[in-house]
Amino acid sequence: MPLADGAPLSRAPAADPAGEAPVLEVDRLEVVFDTRGGAVHAINGVSFSVRPGELLGVVGESGSGKSVTMMSALDLLPSPPARRTGGAIRYQGRDVSSMGPKALRKLRGGDIGFVFQDPMTSLNPVFTVGYQICEPLRAHLGLSRKQARKRAAELLAMVGIPSPEARLDDYPHQFSGGMRQRVMVAIALSCEPRVIIADEPTTALDVTIQAQILDLVRDLRHRTGAAIVWVTHDLGVIAGIADRVAVMYAGQIVEEAPVAAIFAGPRHPYAAALLETIPDVEGERPERLTTIPGQPPILRAPPAACAFAPRCAHAFDRCHAQNPPLADDGTGHKAACWLRPETVAAAEAGEGAR
Amino acid sequence: MLTYTIRRLAFAVPTLLVISFLIFGILDLAPSDPTAQLPLTIPPEVREKIRLSLGLGDPFIVRYFKWLVQFMVNEPLNILEQWTGWTIGDGERLRVLSWQTRSPVVDLIVQRMPQTLWVVGMSYVVGIVIAIPIGVISAYRQYSWFDQFGTLFSMVGFSIPTFFTGLLFIVIFSVTLGWLPSIYDTTLVVEDWDSFVAQVKQMIMPTMVLGLYNASQLSRFMRASVLDNLNQDYVRTARAKGMTEKVVLLIHVLRNSMIPVVTVIALNLPQVFGGAIITEQIFRVNGLGQLLIGAIEGGDIPTVQTLTFIFAVLIVVFNLIADVLYGILDPRIRYD
Ligand SMILES: Nc1ncnc2c1ncn2[C@@H]1O[C@H](COP(=O)(O)OP(=O)(O)OP(=O)(O)O)[C@@H](O)[C@H]1O
Ligand code: SF4
Ligand SMILES: [Mg+2]
Numbered sequence: 001m002p003l004a005d006g007a008p009l010s011r012a013p014a015a016d017p018a019g020e021a022p023v024l025e026v027d028r029l030e031v032v033f034d035t036r037g038g039a040v041h042a043i044n045g046v047s048f049s050v051r052p053g054e055l056l057g058v059v060g061e062s063g064s065g066k067s068v069t070m071m072s073a074l075d076l077l078p079s080p081p082a083r084r085t086g087g088a089i090r091y092q093g094r095d096v097s098s099m100g101p102k103a104l105r106k107l108r109g110g111d112i113g114f115v116f117q118d119p120m121t122s123l124n125p126v127f128t129v130g131y132q133i134c135e136p137l138r139a140h141l142g143l144s145r146k147q148a149r150k151r152a153a154e155l156l157a158m159v160g161i162p163s164p165e166a167r168l169d170d171y172p173h174q175f176s177g178g179m180r181q182r183v184m185v186a187i188a189l190s191c192e193p194r195v196i197i198a199d200e201p202t203t204a205l206d207v208t209i210q211a212q213i214l215d216l217v218r219d220l221r222h223r224t225g226a227a228i229v230w231v232t233h234d235l236g237v238i239a240g241i242a243d244r245v246a247v248m249y250a251g252q253i254v255e256e257a258p259v260a261a262i263f264a265g266p267r268h269p270y271a272a273a274l275l276e277t278i279p280d281v282e283g284e285r286p287e288r289l290t291t292i293p294g295q296p297p298i299l300r301a302p303p304a305a306c307a308f309a310p311r312c313a314h315a316f317d318r319c320h321a322q323n324p325p326l327a328d329d330g331t332g333h334k335a336a337c338w339l340r341p342e343t344v345a346a347a348e349a350g351e352g353a354r
Numbered sequence: 355m356l357t358y359t360i361r362r363l364a365f366a367v368p369t370l371l372v373i374s375f376l377i378f379g380i381l382d383l384a385p386s387d388p389t390a391q392l393p394l395t396i397p398p399e400v401r402e403k404i405r406l407s408l409g410l411g412d413p414f415i416v417r418y419f420k421w422l423v424q425f426m427v428n429e430p431l432n433i434l435e436q437w438t439g440w441t442i443g444d445g446e447r448l449r450v451l452s453w454q455t456r457s458p459v460v461d462l463i464v465q466r467m468p469q470t471l472w473v474v475g476m477s478y479v480v481g482i483v484i485a486i487p488i489g490v491i492s493a494y495r496q497y498s499w500f501d502q503f504g505t506l507f508s509m510v511g512f513s514i515p516t517f518f519t520g521l522l523f524i525v526i527f528s529v530t531l532g533w534l535p536s537i538y539d540t541t542l543v544v545e546d547w548d549s550f551v552a553q554v555k556q557m558i559m560p561t562m563v564l565g566l567y568n569a570s571q572l573s574r575f576m577r578a579s580v581l582d583n584l585n586q587d588y589v590r591t592a593r594a595k596g597m598t599e600k601v602v603l604l605i606h607v608l609r610n611s612m613i614p615v616v617t618v619i620a621l622n623l624p625q626v627f628g629g630a631i632i633t634e635q636i637f638r639v640n641g642l643g644q645l646l647i648g649a650i651e652g653g654d655i656p657t658v659q660t661l662t663f664i665f666a667v668l669i670v671v672f673n674l675i676a677d678v679l680y681g682i683l684d685p686r687i688r689y690d
Contacts, residue, residue, distance in 0.1 A: 071590070076590055076594055078585070101598075101599075105596040105597070105598065106596060107596070108594050108596040109594060109595035109596030109597075114591075114594040116590065116591060121586065121587040121588065122587045122588060122591045123588055123591065124588040124591070124606050125684070125685070126609050126610055126683070126684065126685060127606075127609070135592075135601075136595040136597075139595070139597065140596060171685040171686070173685070184591075187595060
């Protein structure tokens with residue numbers, strides 16, 4: 001096991017083999033919600049990046065902060081209650097928070113397409129689906145009404161909606177949940193974005209449609225070289241399409257690695273437990289679906305210890321005293337656990353630097 | 355939608371019949387005497403003849419049906435004849451007569467209607483025009499000084515009755531400043547610029563008093579509706595598509611927020627006539643409100659019956675309009 005090379009690598013992502021610069025970078029993001037019961041530290045220093053053509057899978061239990069991270073990247077969280085207390089988002093090297101409203105709008109929907117988690121409520125109920133698809137086409141691509149409509153029909157056909165021309169004039173409530181999610185995908189893809197952020201895009205869909213949407217996204221990635229961030233509960237989906245996987249827990253990334261590496265050997269106990277919860281498709285079916293006992297914490301303060309410690313079978317003294325930093329072992333496999341030598345080394349280097 | 359509207363209209367007929375029966379019956383119980391206002395020197399036999407000539411000798415049910423036929427058939431036919439110039443039948447129909455003036459009630463109402471419509475209608479328009487922007491901005495800038503001020507404004511506007519604001523306005527603008535007339539001159543005819551200015555001047559106070567009252571209520575409602583919609587997921591979607599804040603607020607949010615507000619606007623309209631009764635008294639606008647008050651004071655039962663019934667018709671009609679508007683604005687509602 002090669003030792004970590006010093007500074008926590010999450011701060012400076014290593015150059016990838018292809019040498020391409022990341023198109024979207026999230027750098028030590030911190031988000032706090034000011035609620036009636038006090039502050040909730042939802043995101044505590046999340047860093048990740050995606051390069052063109054890359055698909056990053058993000059997994060984690062409900063409440064681990066996946067959606068908040070993604071929405072914060074486009075500055076879509078309502079404030080109050082959300083407050084970004086630290087970190088930066090960079091698109092093609094440019095700081096998103098220092099962008100003017102016009103540049104931000106071009107980014108939203110134009111350069112970055114977003115598919116939201118809940119298709120039932122994410123479309124405006126009083127406008128036709130066609131109108132809602134045409135909106136970004138006209139705003140970002142400057143298409144005429146007629147051109148936009150033609151393109152919208154093509155997009156609906158692309159996401160597998162039958163008789164797309166006619167359905168443009170239907171309202172969202174005339175579509176099923178799965179169909180609405182396809183409409184959301186069509187909207188996200190409408191302006192051929194450089195980055196697609198998909199927040200559990202297939203959770204509401206049945207397996208065949210899931211596969212269709214996955215194919216669609218894969219195809220788009222190869223055709224346009226878009227980078228994709230795919231948030232899901234379903235590690236099975238991740239295994240099939242992702243290049244890299246980031247595992248989130250309590251508003252932090254606790255493990256990040258190439259997909260093969262993490263499935264071959266998860267290093268963080270939480271990631272390991274998550275992997276055990278997926279039913280093995282090829283091998284024997286387990287007696288019952290395993291779940292991780294216990295609940296994810298609600299953090300009233302930034303984590304001062306390993307947030308997983310109360311649920312971790314391997315927890316020891318240090319886990320309760322200090323939050324482990326995410327560290328790379330030199331192969332691009334990162335973990336944040338005191339059982340890992342690279343984490344220990346990174347913590348020492350960090351203290352030495354101080 | 356069309357079948358629904360027709361069905362609802364069909365339902366409205368029995369509803370209104372029941373209402374008319376109740377109104378007629380309850381008012382009939384009132385111990386009013388059409389001859390009470392006449393000089394004391396008139397002997398009792400003559401009084402009795404007058405009563406009989408007014409049809410009061412008939413039993414209740416007969417009188418009710420007579421009134422019904424007069425109001426529902428004869429009067430509409432009269433109005434139709436007047437509008438179109440046709441002659442239907444012999445043109446000699448029994449009409450609902452006012453006990454006080456002995457002239458047909460409907461003619462009185464037609465005389466008084468324009469004043470009330472101007473005051474009520476304008477005040478409602480003013481109320482809506484003030485309330486909607488205030489509601490939208492208050493919600494969009496929740497807890498800002500604008501919102502706080504809006505809250506205060508509507509609390510005050512809503513809790514102070516119109517007869518008080520009316521008198522206050524008169525004291526300030528008529529008595530102290532002398533800017534506006536305190537009495538509404540119905541005989542004024544708009545024919546040139548000066549009379550137009552005079553008309554506007556005399557309309558300002560009654561319209562504003564009612565309008566501000568309406569606005570205070572409606573702006574709260576609008577604010578709540580916009581706030582509710584601003585938290586919806588589709589707003590986030592619109593922003594994620596790169597729409598401007600103007601589009602997000604004035605197209606996506608406003609359109610949804612208007613659905614309940616339009617309904618309330620339609621439903622409240624008949625109540626505003628009620629409010630006009632008080633305002634008309636204060637500013638001496640001789641509209642329907644004054645007609646009603648005068649009729650009540652004079653024990654003029656036919657006029658009261660007819661006016662009350664017209665208000666009832668308005669309520670039923672605007673309920674229907676509210677429902678239909680709801681269906682038009684919200685594509686999710688399907689009545690069929
Ligand atoms: N509006 C809010 N007010 C207060 N806290 C919030 C709010 N939205 C999110 N949070 C906090 O942020 C945490 C992360 O929420 P998030 O929606 O990102 O989870 P998630 O990983 O997307 O879960 P899921 O898989 O259920 O979608 C939540 O546990 C919650 O404590
Ligand atoms: S740091 Fe400790 S508590 Fe946290 S995951 Fe590792 S072993 Fe478990
Ligand atoms: Mg989520």
